[in-house]
Amino acid sequence: QSVLTQPPSVSAAPGQKVTISCSGSSSNIGDNYVSWYQQLPGTAPKLLIYDNNKRPSGIPDRFSGSKSGTSATLGITGLQTGDEADYYCGTWDSSLSAGVFGGGTKLTVL
Amino acid sequence: QVQLVESGGGVVQPGRSLRLSCAASGFTFSSYAMHWVRQAPGKGLEWVAVISFDESSKYYPDSVKGRFTISRDNPKNTLYLQMNSLRPEDTAVYYCAREPRSITMIRGVICDYWGQGTLVTVSS
Numbered sequence: 716q717s718v719l720t721q722p723p724s725v726s727a728a729p730g731q732k733v734t735i736s737c738s739g740s741s742s743n744i745g746d747n748y749v750s751w752y753q754q755l756p757g758t759a760p761k762l763l764i765y766d767n768n769k770r771p772s773g774i775p776d777r778f779s780g781s782k783s784g785t786s787a788t789l790g791i792t793g794l795q796t797g798d799e800a801d802y803y804c805g806t807w808d809s810s811l812s813a814g815v816f817g818g819g820t821k822l823t824v825l
Numbered sequence: 826q827v828q829l830v831e832s833g834g835g836v837v838q839p840g841r842s843l844r845l846s847c848a849a850s851g852f853t854f855s856s857y858a859m860h861w862v863r864q865a866p867g868k869g870l871e872w873v874a875v876i877s878f879d880e881s882s883k884y885y886p887d888s889v890k891g892r893f894t895i896s897r898d899n900p901k902n903t904l905y906l907q908m909n910s911l912r913p914e915d916t917a918v919y920y921c922a923r924e925p926r927s928i929t930m931i932r933g934v935i936c937d938y939w940g941q942g943t944l945v946t947v948s949s
Contacts, residue, residue, distance in 0.1 A: 717869065748933035752870070759920055759939040760862075760870065771937060803870050805934045813886040814860070814872030814934040 718743060719804055719817035726823040731794050735820045737787040737804030743815055747807045749787040751780055754801045754819075763802075764789060794824050827851040827938045829921050834943030837911055847904040847921030847940055855879075855899035858924035860936055861906050863917035873919070874906065877928050884928075889915075911947045918942040 720738040727733040737749065751764040762771055764780035767787065779790040787804055804817040833845040847859070861873040874885050874895040883895055894907040904921050922936035 746932075748935075750933060750935050752936070754870075759941055760936070761939070762935065762937050765935045765937075766933065801869075805870070805872070805936075807931050807933050811886070812884055814862075814875065814884075816862075816870040816872060816934075819869040 717818040718808060718811070718815040719806070721802075721804060721817035721820045723818070724821045724823065726825055727794050728825050729794050729796060732790065732792045733794060733822065734791075735789045735802050735804075735822070737789070737817050739785050739787075739806065739815075741785055742810035743785075743806050743808040744782065744787055745785040746809050749780065749782055749804055749806045751778075751787075751789045752803045752805065753798075754803065756800070760803065791822070796824050798822060799824050827923065829923065829938060829940035831919060831921055831940045831943040834919065834945045836946045836948060838949050839912060839947055841911055842907070842909045843911060843945060845906040845908070845919055845921075845943060845945070847906075849902045849904065849921075849923075852923070854897075854902040858926070858928045859895075859897065859904045860922045860924055860934065861895060861904075862920045862922055862936065862939075863915075864920070864942075865914075865917040868917075871917070872934060875924060875928055875931075875934075876904070882928055884931075908945070911945075913947050916945060916947050918944050 752760040754760040767782040768780040876895045923938040
């Protein structure tokens with residue numbers, strides 16, 4: 716099991732909005748910053764969001780992040796077929812003194 | 826442009842050792858912390874190790890602690906992962922990734938650039 720919990724899959728139609736949740740505890744999400752990664756099939760992960768809600772340059776504002784307590788959320792608006800990918804949340808766990816990732820969420824754009 | 830190129834993967838028997846390398850270019854390697862992250866076939870990401878820019882700090886999860894060692898050679902712009910006592914569950918694609926922040930007071934895992942990965946298969 717992963718330390719961070721994500722839904723295995725989400726789906727939505729093109730043009731719609733979807734949210735992906737990431738649930739943790741006070742020692743990881745509750746105490747640290749969350750990042751989100753997109754992994755397209757057969758490729759390395761790509762950083763989408765860092766520090767809970769900041770986007771690296773080049774990441775469109777269709778992608779957003781938020782955090783509340785021990786949970787974080789990735790939002791994607793204006794869904795495109797090219798957004799079909801696996802999405803992972805990650806952070807540091809202060810009790811484990813280790814990095815932790817969620818189990819990943821597969822996004823299907825119907 | 827930032828480039829990270831992993832090498833050293835392959836097939837190895839359980840209990841044996843392997844050393845992975847990650848050649849960095851396009852940025853001042855000696856100024857950045859670096860991570861190793863792995864992904865077993867068909868599975869999710871698993872964080873493996875992080876090292877500070879000057880090797881003063883290193884962290885590992887319990888799953889590899891005592892078996893894996895992260896190190897770096899700043900003049901050679903190269904990151905390493907020495908893997909000993911390998912187990913079948915260590916089979917995965919291993920990625921190196923750059924951390925843009927100091928890990929002195931680490932508060933997150935930010936992997937802003939990733940390599941393409943190298944596959945390690947542990948099997949008899």
